[in-house]
Amino acid sequence: MRRLTLNLFTMAKAKKSIPAKKEKLSVVTPSGKKENSFFEQVYEVARQIPRGRVTSYGAIAFCLGTKLSARMVGWAMNGAGQVKPKVPAHRVVNRNGMLSGKHHFGGNTMQKLLEKEGIKVKNDTVVDFEKKFWDPSDQLF
DNA sequence: CGCCTGACGAAAC
DNA sequence: GGTTTCGCCAGGC
Numbered sequence: 001m002r003r004l005t006l007n008l009f010t011m012a013k014a015k016k017s018i019p020a021k022k023e024k025l026s027v028v029t030p031s032g033k034k035e036n037s038f039f040e041q042v043y044e045v046a047r048q049i050p051r052g053r054v055t056s057y058g059a060i061a062f063c064l065g066t067k068l069s070a071r072m073v074g075w076a077m078n079g080a081g082q083v084k085p086k087v088p089a090h091r092v093v094n095r096n097g098m099l100s101g102k103h104h105f106g107g108n109t110m111q112k113l114l115e116k117e118g119i120k121v122k123n124d125t126v127v128d129f130e131k132k133f134w135d136p137s138d139q140l141f
Numbered sequence: 142c143g144c145c146t147g148a149c150g151a152a153a154c
Numbered sequence: 155g156g157t158t159t160c161g162c163c164a165g166g167c
Binding site for chain 2: 056057058061067068069070071072073074075076077078080089092093094095099100101102103104105110
């Protein structure tokens with residue numbers, strides 16, 4: 001298990017060396033600011049997540065070059081529901097595949113959305129997380 | 142202007 | 155191997 005997790009993370013790392021240059025975005029940050037910032041980058045990446053797939057905060061952060069700030073990614077999702085182009089925040093979970101954000105969706109909305117996309121959720125955790133995992137780095141190319 | 146908090150993650154105990 | 159602590163960075167108070 002751990003090895004698998006390690007693998008997928010390693011995978012992300014392997015793909016590293018990616019410039020990860022995402023700019024000129026105009027989205028509204030949680031605070032209401034309309035400027036290019038870390039948040040918009042997160043939103044954009046999140047929006048790239050294919051239906052039926054999931055990714056982790058850390059992966060996104062990594063993709064943006066701020067892997068040490070996975071927290072910011074998660075926090076950025078806080079405003080995901082406010083931005084116009086809907087951001088599939090429900091497809092973003094923590095590195096364990098756990099729906100850590102379901103609490104913010106209210107009830108089990110998050111889980112329902114995921115299951116609707118064919119993702120099985122058990123005990124607030126994505127089943128076969130590794131298989132459903134989508135590397136944000138892919139969309140950079 | 143400084144302190145606390147936060148949808149994470151990884152190292153240290 | 156489970157639990158606690160710290161780091162990161164931006165925003166709220």
